[in-house]
Structures are given as structure tokens and as C-alpha cells.
Amino acid sequence: MRHQPQVLTSFSKKVYAVVAKIPKGKTLTYGEVAKRAGAPNAARAVGTALSKNFDPKIPCHRVVRKDGGMGGYNRGGSRKKLGLLQKEGAL
Secondary structure (H helix, E strand, O other): OOOOOOOOOHHHHHHHHHHHOOOOOOOEEHHHHHHHOOOOOOHHHHHHHHHOOOOOOOOHHHEEOOOOOOOOOOOOHHHHHHHHHHHHOOO
16 A cells, blocks of 8 residues: 655654664653654654654654553554564563
8 A cells, every 4th residue: 555645744754853763672652752852742743643654764663652552553553563572672
């Protein structure tokens, strides 16, 4: 399935820049990403931005909930996200 390119907001660009720097085997919470993107109270907005990401260079599977839950993953669901993180040694 092909996805239409989206027009990114400045916040989404900041979020993607932060997430692109998360090394393999590491994770950040949605709140940590929000803080690093300059909007510490925007954890939900981080989730929204990542739900629209279809660029494989942005490892959005490395962003998790602060309670340890997986959160969403638009490329196969939370089970797929968990598997990727286990494969990378993040869990």
C-alpha cells in the first residue's frame, strides 16, 4: 500500500528528528520525545505525529509509553512493535 506524502508541521519535523536519533536497542517515552522536541506537555501530539509516519528511516517503534506499555504502531500493531524491540535488544 502506497501512502501519499504528507505536509509536515514544524512540530512533526522536530518529533521525527528526535526519533531518528534513537539508537537501536534504546527507547524513549512519548513524553521524553515531546520534551526533546521542545513541547514537554505534548506527549499525545507525539503519538499523533508518529501515527502518520511511514518513513522507514524514522524508527517510531522505539517510542513507548511511560507506564511500559507499547503504545500504537502503524506498521503492524503493538505485537509487531514488541517483536522489533525484542529483536533489537531494547527489552
